[in-house]
Amino acid sequence: MQQQAYDVIVVGAGHAGCEAAHAAAQMGSSVLLITMNMQTIAQMSCNPAMGGVAKGQIVREIDALGGMSGIISDKTMIQFRMLNRSKGPAMWSPRCQSDRMRFAEEWRMTLEQNPLVDFWQDSVQQLIIKNKEVCGVITRMGIEFKARTVVLTNGTFLNGLIHIGEKHFGGGRMAEPMAQGLTEQLVQLGFESGRMKTGTPPRVDGRSLEYSAMEEQKGDENPSSFSYLTESPIQEQRSCWITHTNTQVHEVLRKGFDKSPMFAGRIKGLGPRYCPSVEDKINRFADKDSHQIFVEPEGWNTVEIYVNGFSTSLPEEIQYEAIRLIPGFEKAKLFRPGYAIEYDYFPPTQLLATLETKLIQGLFFAGQINGTTGYEEAACQGLMAGINAHQKAQELDPFTLSRSDAYIGVLIDDLINKGTDEPYRMFTSRAEFRTLLRQDNADERLTGKGFDLGLATKKRMDKFQQKQSDVAQLLDYIKTNKVKPDEINSWLASQGSSSLREGTPIVNLLKRSDLSFSTILEHPLVKNIKDNYSQEVIEQAEIIVKYESYIEKERLMVDKMKTMEDLKIPETFDYDKIKTLSTESRIKLKSIRPQTIGQASRISGVSASDVSILLLFMGR
Structure with a gap:
């Protein structure tokens, strides 16, 4: 038996637990990762995707600090899309479809390659507390593990209760047991707890679907990546598909409302407002005849399909009858029905900004235990909890991020100050400085901080500094090199842009709203820029030039806020x-x-x- 005392014990190996264990071990702490099932490390319990609006920014921030979610997403994606390209760069959000089996495999391999990470397959039922300080854990098998700090990342497992129609049974995920004991002990210690609910849609056999009845959704023509270290973006991609519910589907679903655990009041916890179940959607939006359904492959080499938009806890026979009325699903075969799950959480106002609990020193909470929803929200909390558990164990200064540093800072600040009584999800609208917190400049904001902590590697820091140097050179080039009217006016006219009266720096053309850098770079006079600078550097320079006044305005607002901080x-x-x-x-x-x-x-x-x-x- 491993009887050594660890610096950090991480309980749970979902997205939060994996990032916490990796961060603490990468920084030099001895880590024990305890999970109920070694085969479900980094399991994508719900949709097989990473990123999205605001969530993609979080993944890039995790990556910039030295976390692994971005790297592993890049290695295992089957499709990449940059969302909101038609809007300003503050809204651009990377998202990928993931191969869920390979995603979990890559995470486990990454953790196993770190000699400072040990593993133990068991359930933690009790914390060892002395003088309001955590000293270790006791597992279901009665084994004690000692530690200087403990990070709880229990996900949906704390007294988890699964609902399908009128059936309900204990479980943290389908076919996996719930975790008992911790909630009861924490409440006895003075913690306040509550209940939340989330749900997942049915999974179907992709071989039984008729894709010709659906709209194909391809990945980006020139895909990018999440990690700043990834040099070769995905080359081959798998399509997703879009279809819709209809009035017939809604009529069948309504037949099951009397057996719905949500409408019957058997579910007490609040679910995520912005990701409602399909029965909730047709009840709340009774005037709508259809809702979008996103048909998402679960990987390269599996036929399993995730039916995004059809989350439900209705009886399985109702689910089956309704789903077969969706265009393209007429012959659908179910792998498993959708279900809802209720679980315990602890209002996050009981935490410090480091995610350490106020009541018990050395005890940290991360992920859904804090009332959040989403892989990305969980992963960034795990990263911050892992960093601070290491800092605490090594008697180093705590590490926090402000609202002007990162979306991660916004999320944690919202949680510890405002709390949440429904599953918290990140949106760009939650960030008052979103022009500064773009996905393209996460490295500029955070890589130096990660490097100083010992989490971001020298390779990452060197690459970041080279990018900064390239951006500075390019900006200097377009500010100092001019174009003459006789060289450019006929071309400007062809682009519907006004003519020049005198020679002007290239940067002034870039400031025009009717010209993009990619358009300007097609002109022979400046075509050499594409040969000398990467697309990432060109894009960064364009954002700096076009949004200079907005960026400066937000920086002034940040300075005012810092006075209060x-x-x-x-x-x-x-x-x-x-x-x-x-x-x-x-x-x-x-x-x-x-x-x-x-x-x-x-x-x-x-x-x-x-x-x-x-x-x-x-x-x-």
């Missing part, structure tokens, strides 16, 4: 002595105990006048 509130500050604070504000401030005035200002229930009172009381 620099005003520290003593840990023992007595809010009761400020009689002019509102009652709600006083209760919230005493409960969350913000570390700065800026953090206090973002707590739900703390008004602007309450913040002014705090500033006055602190002599500001």
